[in-house]
Amino acid sequence: MEAAVQQTRWLGKAWKFFEVTTSTQDEAKKWVQEGAPHGALVVAEEQIQGRGRLGRSWFSPPGKNLYFTVALQLPSSSPPPDTLSLLAGVAVAEALRSHFNAQVFVKWANDVVGSDGRKLAGILVEGFKDRSGTDWALMGIGVNVNLTEDELPDELREIATSLQILLGRQLERFQVLGAILVSLEAWWEDWAKGRLERVLKAFDALDWLKGKLVRLNLPDGTIFEGVAIGVTEKGHLRLRLSGGLERNFPVGEATVRTEE
Ligand code: BTN
Numbered sequence: 001m002e003a004a005v006q007q008t009r010w011l012g013k014a015w016k017f018f019e020v021t022t023s024t025q026d027e028a029k030k031w032v033q034e035g036a037p038h039g040a041l042v043v044a045e046e047q048i049q050g051r052g053r054l055g056r057s058w059f060s061p062p063g064k065n066l067y068f069t070v071a072l073q074l075p076s077s078s079p080p081p082d083t084l085s086l087l088a089g090v091a092v093a094e095a096l097r098s099h100f101n102a103q104v105f106v107k108w109a110n111d112v113v114g115s116d117g118r119k120l121a122g123i124l125v126e127g128f129k130d131r132s133g134t135d136w137a138l139m140g141i142g143v144n145v146n147l148t149e150d151e152l153p154d155e156l157r158e159i160a161t162s163l164q165i166l167l168g169r170q171l172e173r174f175q176v177l178g179a180i181l182v183s184l185e186a187w188w189e190d191w192a193k194g195r196l197e198r199v200l201k202a203f204d205a206l207d208w209l210k211g212k213l214v215r216l217n218l219p220d221g222t223i224f225e226g227v228a229i230g231v232t233e234k235g236h237l238r239l240r241l242s243g244g245l246e247r248n249f250p251v252g253e254a255t256v257r258t259e260e
Contacts, residue, residue, distance in 0.1 A: 003174055013037075016042050029138060041068060053124055059156060068141055069141070083196055085125050095183035096163070112143075118161035120160075147164060207228075214239060
């Protein structure tokens with residue numbers, strides 16, 4: 001764990017490690033309420049109530065993966081909060097590409113996927129105000145590192161993957177964490193200084209959905225289909241619907257449409 005936070009300047013310099021917890025999001029929130037500094041890091045070996053986006057759970061067995069949350073204090077004028085999960089996706093994907101030569105991509109809104117579209121990492125950004133009224137983002141990141149195909153539960157086998165499956169070898173988890181933290185620190189600095197265009201450009205270059213025919217399920221059950229054009233500066237997905245109309249979507253679950 002110490003090695004993982006050695007190469008950053010401020011991110012993760014204050015950290016807590018839990019053998020088991022409900023969710024690193026809960027621990028980070030508690031810690032911020034008790035006075036955690038900007039950039040505080042919470043890591044868990046196992047989560048018994050790991051959370052995903054849209055009320056889903058996150059598969060969090062011990063000893064195999066990375067589960068961590070960084071607590072970030074939002075600057076008074078910052079880019080739209082929905083762009084934070086784009087920033088995290090770019091940071092994770094770039095770290096995995098440059099350090100481990102993993103062919104990974106970002107998938108709107110909050111996923112990192114392999115070239116077959118199976119998900120390797122998920123990002124959950126939750127915002128809240130502390131007692132003094134300061135806005136915080138709790139950026140939770142789960143990365144499947146050393147899971148084998150056999151260790152994936154049946155319901156995840158078609159949709160999830162891991163670095164071990166992609167690369168054909170085991171990785172040292174804290175080395176992966178260290179690489180992600182260094183990348184995240186640099187990307188956060190760009191974002192917080194208002195250089196959102198750099199994040200968007202990097203997202204665009206790694207955008208797995210772009211140009212593909214996508215089915216988008218909205219939380220109210222409505223379904224749209226269209227070709228993904230990219231992501232807007234608010235962090236919304238832009239689709240060209242049949243008939244040529246272009247429309248932005250702030251939230252939803254996107255899947256690539258395969259012929260039925
Ligand atoms: C998603 O893809 O839906 C987001 C998954 C986020 C999982 C991470 S693991 C660390 C942190 N703690 C949680 O309970 N969730 C996030």
